[in-house]
Amino acid sequence: MHTQPTQVLLPYHLSEIDDKLNRIAESLQLPKSKRQLASERYKALATYLENDPIFFKYWTKDAYPQGSFAIRTTVKPYKKLEFDLDFVVHLEWRAGNYYTAMQILEELWQCLNRDGTYKDMIERKNRCVRVTYADGFYIDIMAGCQKDMWDNHRLKVPDRKTRIWTASSPLGYALWFKEISTLPDNEFLRLKRAYNEKLNIVDQPAIRLSQDIVKEPPYELKSPLERAVQIIKRLRDIYFYDNQDLATSSIILTTIAGYSYRKQLSIFETIDGIISYVDGLVGQQWNKNRPIKILNPANQEEAFSDKWDDEPELYTSFLEFIRFVKALWQRLRYSDEEKRNLAMMDAFGESRVKAILEEFKTHKTEVLRSIVNAGNAGALYTTSDVKLKTSLQENSYHNIPKRNFGGDNFLMPIQRFIPSVNQWQRHHIQKFYGSQFKSTTIGKKLIITGKIRPHAYCEEYKIRIEYVSGQTPQVFITSHDIKPLAKIHMYKSGALCLFYPPDLKWTYRTKIADHTIPWVAEWIVAYELFQLTDKWEANEVKH
Structure with missing residues (x-):
């Protein structure tokens, strides 16, 4: 076969x-x-x-x-x-x-x-x-x-x-419109995988932790173009609510969206593309007061924009609306989450957005908790791109079960330094994770750096692993300013407390690739859940 x-x-x-x-x-x-x-x-x-x-x-x-x-x-x-x-x-x-x-x-x-x-x-x-x-x-x-x-x-x-x-x-x-909005098979698969990962949807329900995985996704998987049209029509309804006679028709907005679409996977980028497309059309007009033409793509004899020639105030209102959307999209680019949320409230209504933010927080909590619970049950797997999965994946490590975070900062007795062990560790990291991590040697110390984002609901973390052959690796978060606290299993030095020493004896043959790195991924998920609930929910031994 x-x-x-x-x-x-x-x-x-x-x-x-x-x-x-x-x-x-x-x-x-x-x-x-x-x-x-x-x-x-x-x-x-x-x-x-x-x-x-x-x-x-x-x-x-x-x-x-x-x-x-x-x-x-x-x-x-x-x-x-x-x-x-x-x-x-x-x-x-x-x-x-x-x-x-x-x-x-x-x-x-x-x-x-x-x-x-x-x-x-x-x-x-x-x-x-x-x-x-x-x-x-x-x-x-x-x-x-x-x-x-x-x-x-x-x-x-x-x-x-x-x-x-x-x-x-x-x-x-x-x-x-259906042809324009339909993604190529490979691109749709990429979007579907991202959707499934974000919402913690598992394709094999028989082997998942059914009581912990969220069964009903909060939204349907639709084409980014379909979603973009829904959003821009609602912005139109809000913008023209007090002047409905000047509102741009849905068929014009939808047609412009279709003409501008370049198979983006992101709704945000799709609407950004609509704005740029209109800017481009207007910029090409030698007479800036002359309306652009929006023809029916299925029948060029029909011009949806005919009214703009007879009633130029409709065209002026359309351009003002696009400027409104452009200004909103600039605000949504803020790196500050609170500012982005305020921009959404201004655009879509405070009560609606507050409800969505609460729903977002609740769903994120449920998803991260399901991953932590899977780890507690010994049913987590780490893929080669350092994603945590609750079901067996091709080319993945089964995370070490029956392990606790916690315990005092444990330093092993100094053992004989064996240079080949550092090279052996480097080999196994590169073999499984590819270019995900970079490594270098400073004296006797192997330094490993890289980025980990164990789930779509987590931020991306830069990490630094310091290892001397035979010793327990020391792991530090270098991208986030996190206050060391015992309740999040971070020592005063900033090193992570990834396992309780009596649970595991670290030896020369213990791999960083299938122990330390998956544990860091688990710590990140548990830490992000802690930020939402103020409770460490992963298995632990108190410091």
Whole structure:
């Protein structure tokens, strides 16, 4: 039996800002109950129209949602803004030859007006008929004729203002957005691994510590572009709340986002790319007062930005909105976490962000605790990139079980120095961890330096290991200013207390690679959990 060689993928880490943006976007999504209700109402309307014995039964080819429902970018209404769904009644191409644009619109109106349920709920709009329900939810129905018999994606739709046909392609647009937002397989796998690591999702539930691992992830894994569109639409709703007539349409924002997307894995970088893309388009305009053109990528005959030519104040408002988003994104670049959180509160609302920050802290605590508990149970594994896993991984060390942090600073009796032992230790570190660590020799002392980030919820720590053959290694954190305390198992010298000496006798043959380095990773997780709970939860012997 032959196995395919495993492709090595560069690791990707889901940043804290992306984690929080994911949570914000998830909180903006319509709840399942609302989506189900919208789906039921849409299906009822579609069924009614398709069975209309006078007109639509004979000409309807298909009926399907368009807009945010079709491309998975729905957001909840902001404050009292209404929630809606758009769908298309796709008519045979011949209907467009037999009937005028205004006749098609009138047939749609008359069909709904004949029904006792819908007749008091409908109103005419420019390209559609709106059905408004008692709870404020509404559905916009657009009837369009296929432009020709060969192309299912291009429609001509009636326009009440001009009284003629206009070009459209809602199905083609949805397919374009799906293709643009879909990551290449390898990139999606990198994102999925980062998502799983961040949220502590294990692919093999049968072998995990089920009572400790969080079973329900706090947010769905979606394309960064889908998330970016949700976030930028909510920022639009907030920015234009007092001037809704000037608000940039969702289709323009979504199209610009799609045109700008370069398969980034980060939501933050995706929105940063949208800002840069708009800056670039505006910069290319020789006449800065002339609006940029935003065309339908699925049908270049349709310009979504036509209104900007007729109403230049809409274009001016759009540019001001982009400047607002740009300023916000600059604030989110702050290295200070408190400043970043304040920027989020200003943008998305204090109560929403506070709830998300509390949820973030709770989930982080649960995830880190599950890792600490796995270590306490002797069920932790360290990978070659120094990640702690709660299930057996290919090319990993099983962390030494039945070990405690703690005890007095234990110095072994001086033993005979054997130079080859230092080289032996260096060899095993390099063999397993590759270039993760650098080593040098100063006199009799082997100095090992490197960076460890044992879990996506942990910060990255720079460490320094000092070792003399036969002696217990001394480990120091060099990247963080941590006050030495017995309760976090750090001696006054700053050295870490990684094991209780009676648990293990350190000899010439005890490896730093499979003992010390995994223990440092465990200490980092336990320390970060301590910062959240003020309690050392790993197995310990008190100092």
